[in-house]
């Protein structure tokens with residue numbers, strides 16, 4: 001279990017990025033022996049990691065256009081975006097490198113965080129010099145909410161080079177009346193979500209996959225394990241996930 005607490009340095013680094021740190025739940029299957037040798041706890045700083053280290057990254061929620069300046073997508077760490085003044089929200093996670101992890105941002109609590117109100121899109125990011133950022137991905141608007149995401153980290157010699165969302169496809173929800181295919185992902189009607197008149201916990205779940213090499217050039221391969229596991233039920237590994245989320249996820253795997 002590794003939940004990043006922003007240090008004061010990191011607060012400064014991210015002050016431009018977002019105003020609120022969300023309540024986070026990080027579920028990791030095990031803590032590897034050997035421990036965490038990565039002393040970088042800030043999402044807006046560069047780190048070189050090895051397998052088993054913690055790795056801090058951020059997820060910013062805002063409108064799609066808020067992630068661009070002059071037609072170029074900048075890192076949420078870049079002050080030119082002024083995300084905080086646009087009402088963006090920030091979540092910070094510290095999963096273990098090359099461990100299969102499922103992260104969630106709890107949106108089901110009454111009066112809690114609502115991704116649609118924050119603009120409906122999210123970008124994952126880490127680093128300053130390399131400033132890796134994923135493309136913006138649709139999460140929620142008043143019509144639809146996507147609840148299941150796969151985020152791929154590509155490292156080269158332990159430095160994050162690239163972050164991207166892997167669309168889960170819509171075969172799992174085809175023919176199900178409460179679901180629609182949005183950008184190659186299953187989206188549930190927002191009206192079905194708790195807090196919107198429905199009963200489904202629509203908290204977004206983010207499954208992580210690692211690829212490339214660590215700083216000792218050891219190959220990261222949790223991506224391979226995830227693709228192998230997807231045909232069964234990854235969620236079964238995370239028995240401490242709340243029932244509503246688990247049963248919702250079981251639709252997708």
Ligand SMILES: *[C@@H]1O[C@H](CO)[C@@H](O)[C@H](O)[C@H]1NC(C)=O
Nearest residue numbers: 104106108109201203242245
């Ligand atoms: C989110 O928080 C609510 C209220 O505290 C709780 O009932 C729900 O189970 C939580 N969901 C997840 C996925 O942790």
Ligand SMILES: *[C@@H]1O[C@H](CO)[C@@H](O)[C@H](O)[C@H]1NC(C)=O
Nearest residue numbers: 138140141142143144182183
């Ligand atoms: C919600 O998003 C979907 C998919 O991008 C889009 O087709 C739809 O028009 C949007 N609805 C609203 C009310 O913005």
Ligand SMILES: *[C@@H]1O[C@H](CO)[C@@H](O)[C@H](O)[C@H]1NC(C)=O
Nearest residue numbers: 178188189191192198199200
């Ligand atoms: C979504 O809402 C509709 C209308 O209230 C309901 O018929 C349907 O069963 C709900 N779907 C889920 C998955 O809760």
